[in-house]
Amino acid sequence: MTPLEKVQARFRIEFGEAPAAIVRAPGRVNLIGEHTDYNDGFVFPLAIDRAAWIALRPRADSCVRVISLDMDDDQSFNLNDLPRPDATRWIDYIIGVAWALQRGGYRLAGWEGVLAGDVPIGSGLSSSAALELAAARAFYCVSDFDWDAAQMAQIGRAAENEWLGIQTGIMDQMISAAGVAGRALLIDCRSLESTPAPLPADTSIVILDTGTRRGLVGSAYNERRRQCEAAARHFGIAALRDIDLATFANRASELAPVIRRRARHVISENERTLQARAAMLAGDAEALGELMIASHTSLRDDFEVSSPALDAIVNCANAEPSCYGARLTGAGFGGCAVALVRRDAAEDFVRKVGAGYASATGNTPALYVTRASAGATTMQLGAPENTRL
Ligand code: ADP
Ligand code: MG
Numbered sequence: 001m002t003p004l005e006k007v008q009a010r011f012r013i014e015f016g017e018a019p020a021a022i023v024r025a026p027g028r029v030n031l032i033g034e035h036t037d038y039n040d041g042f043v044f045p046l047a048i049d050r051a052a053w054i055a056l057r058p059r060a061d062s063c064v065r066v067i068s069l070d071m072d073d074d075q076s077f078n079l080n081d082l083p084r085p086d087a088t089r090w091i092d093y094i095i096g097v098a099w100a101l102q103r104g105g106y107r108l109a110g111w112e113g114v115l116a117g118d119v120p121i122g123s124g125l126s127s128s129a130a131l132e133l134a135a136a137r138a139f140y141c142v143s144d145f146d147w148d149a150a151q152m153a154q155i156g157r158a159a160e161n162e163w164l165g166i167q168t169g170i171m172d173q174m175i176s177a178a179g180v181a182g183r184a185l186l187i188d189c190r191s192l193e194s195t196p197a198p199l200p201a202d203t204s205i206v207i208l209d210t211g212t213r214r215g216l217v218g219s220a221y222n223e224r225r226r227q228c229e230a231a232a233r234h235f236g237i238a239a240l241r242d243i244d245l246a247t248f249a250n251r252a253s254e255l256a257p258v259i260r261r262r263a264r265h266v267i268s269e270n271e272r273t274l275q276a277r278a279a280m281l282a283g284d285a286e287a288l289g290e291l292m293i294a295s296h297t298s299l300r301d302d303f304e305v306s307s308p309a310l311d312a313i314v315n316c317a318n319a320e321p322s323c324y325g326a327r328l329t330g331a332g333f334g335g336c337a338v339a340l341v342r343r344d345a346a347e348d349f350v351r352k353v354g355a356g357y358a359s360a361t362g363n364t365p366a367l368y369v370t371r372a373s374a375g376a377t378t379m380q381l382g383a384p385e386n387t388r389l
Contacts, residue, residue, distance in 0.1 A: 092164055160173075
C-alpha cells in the first residue's frame with residue numbers, strides 16, 4: 001500500500017468517516033550546491049516522489065491528535081499549552097511547527113489525523129522537513145491563514161533549529177514547500193528566491209543510498225559551519241556567498257590550510273551551482289554531469305565530508321557509460337549519493353551499480369529512480385487540488 005492508501009484506510013477505521021483533507025509534503029534530493037545553504041549561497045534540489053502524508057479533519061477544540069503509522073504511536077497535545085521537546089520524539093516536530101507558527105502570529109485551530117510517509121528516515125532525504133511541511137500544511141488546512149512557501153519553510157526550519165535544537169540550513173524546508181513537478185529548483189538561500197529549471201531531456205535522477213549512517217554528522221556539521229564563519233569573518237564579509245573565486249584565489253594564502261580548503265569548497269560550489277542552471281537551461285546533461293563530478297571531488301578533498309562508502313558508490317556510478325555524473329548529496333559521511341543517468345538505461349544502471357557497490361563494500365545499498373514532484377499540497381477528496389476546507 002502507498003502511504004496515501006494507508007492514511008486513508010486507517011483514518012476510516014479510527015474516525016469512522018473519510019478525512020476532510022489529505023496533505024503531503026515531499027523529501028528532497030540535492031543535485032548540486034552542497035554545504036552552501038548556511039553560507040547564504042545557492043542550492044539546486046528537487047522534491048522527490050516520496051513524501052509525508054497526513055489525512056485529517058478539523059477539531060472543535062484546541063487539541064491536535066496524530067496517529068503515526070510508521071512509529072506505531074498515538075500522540076496528542078494542546079495548542080494552548082505546548083509541551084516542551086522531550087528527546088526529539090516524532091510528535092515534537094509537529095509541536096515545533098505549531099510553536100513556530102504561533103510565535104509568527106498565526107492563529108491555529110486543532111485537528112486530528114493519521115500520518116505516514118515513504119521518505120526513508122535518517123538517510124539524508126529529509127524526512128524531517130517533509131514532516132514539518134506536512135504539519136504546516138495540516139495547520140493551514142484547518143486554520144485561517146495564507147500559504148506562502150518561503151514563510152512556511154522558515155517555520156519548518158525554526159521548528160527544527162529552535163524548538164528541537166537541530167542545526168540545519170533552509171534548503172530542505174524550501175524545496176519541500178516550494179518544489180515544482182518535473183523541475184529542479186535553484187534556490188538563493190539569502191533571498192529565498194527560487195527559480196525552477198527543467199532537467200535535461202531523456203535523463204533520470206537516481207538516488208543511491210549507501211546503506212551506511214554515521215553518528216557524528218551533527219558535530220562534524222557544526223564544525224564545518226564554524227570553519228566557514230571563520231573564513232567569512234577573515235574576509236570581512238557576511239557569508240562566503242559574498243566572495244568570488246578570483247578574489248578568493250588572490251587572498252587564499254591568508255587562511256590556515258584547513259579553513260582555506262573549506263572556503264574553497266563553498267566558493268567553488270556556489271559557482272558550479274550557478275553554472276548548473278546554465279547547463280540545465282541548455283539541456284546539456286554532459287555539462288551538468290561534469291559539474292556534479294567536480295562537486296563530489298570538492299566535497300571529498302576540500303570539505304572532507306565524504307566517506308569510503310560514498311566514494312565507492314559514486315565511483316561505481318561514474319564508471320557506468322550511461323551516467324553523466326554522480327556525487328554525494330546531503331550532509332555527507334554516509335547516507336545517499338545522487339546520479340544523473342540516461343533515462344533508457346536507468347534500470348540497468350540501478351542493477352549494475354547496486355551489485356557492483358555491494359560486492360565492493362559488503363554494504364546493502366538501496367537505489368531508486370526518482371521524479372521531481374510538487375512541494376507541499378492539499379488533496380481535497382472530491383474537490384480540486386488545493387481547495388481550502
Ligand atoms: P532525515 O535525514 O530523514 O531528515 P532526521 O533525523 O533529520 O532524518 O529526521 C528523522 C526524524 O523525523 C525521525 O526520527 C522522526 O522523529 C521524524 N519523522 C520523519 N518522518 C516521519 C514519519 N513518516 N512519521 C513519523 N516521524 C517521522
Ligand atoms: Mg532531517
